[in-house]
Amino acid sequence: MVKTAFIDIKRTEPKEAHPRERLKNWNEYQQNLSDSDLKSQSSRCMDCGIPFCQIGMDLNRATTGCPLYNLIPEWNELVYQGKWYEAYQRLAKTNNFPEFTGRACPAPCEGSCTAGLVSSPVAIKSIEQAIIDKAFDKGWVNVRTPKKRTGFRVAVVGSGPAGLAGADQLNQAGHDVTVYEREDRIGGLLMYGIPNMKIDKQVVGRRVELLKKEGIAFITNTNIGKDITMAELRKQYDAVLLCTGAAKHRELLIEGRELKGIYPAMTYLTASTKHLLNPESTHPEISAKGKKVIVIGGGDTGADCVATALRQGCQSVVQFGKHGRLPNERTADNPWPEYPQVFKMEYAYKEAAAVFGKDPREYHVSTKRFIGDGGGQVKALETVAFESYFDEKGNKQLRENHEEKQTWAADLVLIAAGFEGAEDDVFENLNVENNNQCIKTKKNRFETALQGVFAAGDARKGQSLIVWAIQEGRKAAEEVDAYLSRKV
């Protein structure tokens, strides 16, 4: 730590390939800072008495601080001292998969960093990614085979970050773990969802290989509840951990929805990654190549669709958001240490601006109907504008202004309007209770009403972040382990 470094040294933003260059391929767009930059960036950390970067909680419906309670000031200091191996050891204590969070976390730790109060936050995410990438490069991330086996068998259903973190913890505790996945590849949304330019699929595969060598069994193409019933699974295993995600997407049931060329964002993103990993898996009808693309939904999933459409060579791309443009600075009702709700040029928007000369986002848009070409294919959408007003309680609301009608040409429409929660199949086939479209567990716990059946991740919490999924997987594993210990 250098006492005044957070004042004397400017924050360096994560390094990125130039938008025009990176659009030529599907490689990760972020690159590591140099060791000397990382040393000066880590020196900006003040080793705060109360490190707000670590608080990990939801404030005002957004994540504040690191949910994994990563030992951020400790590894910042170790990187500053050039003790990279020790930094890796501190990081691995709390985070099973820093290579995923280092690449794709929205960094709520930085939003609550104290340095951000008077200057810019410490570049925590860049430092995290550099530590884990160096650890892999130097061969420090080794196979850790548990010394003793307990003889207990645990089934984990779903192989996203929650399932993988839970499986890792339970395997290290000595239990025999089998992960079931209905898809053809392991990783959940890390594999099919988050595009390759954010997390390279080889990075996911590298971790899965390590977990396999450590003793975890992975079974793909197997849908629990259909291929194997929940009753059979419970008979075969001493405990079951459900990490099935929250893939029920919000639909847009308006006139013309049945037209061809309209897809949920996840169908599109999954097809794109499947094609990238296996060129024989092609769906030209769902590719953006040469098409006018409209993405409905202003969030991060929508941004990933924009970046994917650009790489596929779309003719144009526009993204509709319901809300207005965010302010450039925090407003009075979004104070530190809350996650800053401010305008950002995410990677996809920089790329679209580089190609088409403008940010693809359109704000305050409400889609009213899809218009067909007479042959069953979508050719346009009709929208009206939203306008904001304050209701009698003084709360900001949105209403449609039908005078501001607009028609937009489109041959491919992607619906990225968010997720409602776990899929209906989960409640129908896995015998668990529905709590507002999430798997119901006991209060502040991970166990469901079924003895020996636990749930974690987006399936329990609702659509969230990788970092929360890892945290949920770890915490649920603790509970499963305690449950099995009571059986001895």
Ligand SMILES: Cc1cc2nc3c(=O)[nH]c(=O)nc-3n(C[C@H](O)[C@H](O)[C@H](O)COP(=O)(O)OP(=O)(O)OC[C@H]3O[C@@H](n4cnc5c(N)ncnc54)[C@H](O)[C@@H]3O)c2cc1C
């Ligand atoms: C497009 C997109 C981009 C995102 N980008 C980011 C980002 O940049 N940063 C970030 O922090 N978060 C991001 N998120 C959110 C993040 O990916 C999720 O919060 C996280 O993956 C949830 O992890 P999980 O393990 O709970 O579930 P998931 O990752 O959804 O995994 C659930 C798995 O369970 C499997 N499954 C479901 N039912 C069954 C069954 N019956 N039998 C067998 N298998 C089953 C599914 O096939 C799936 O593989 C993004 C989400 C989306 C949709």
Ligand code: SF4
């Ligand atoms: S809040 Fe910021 S400055 Fe303080 S310990 Fe955490 S990273 Fe360092």
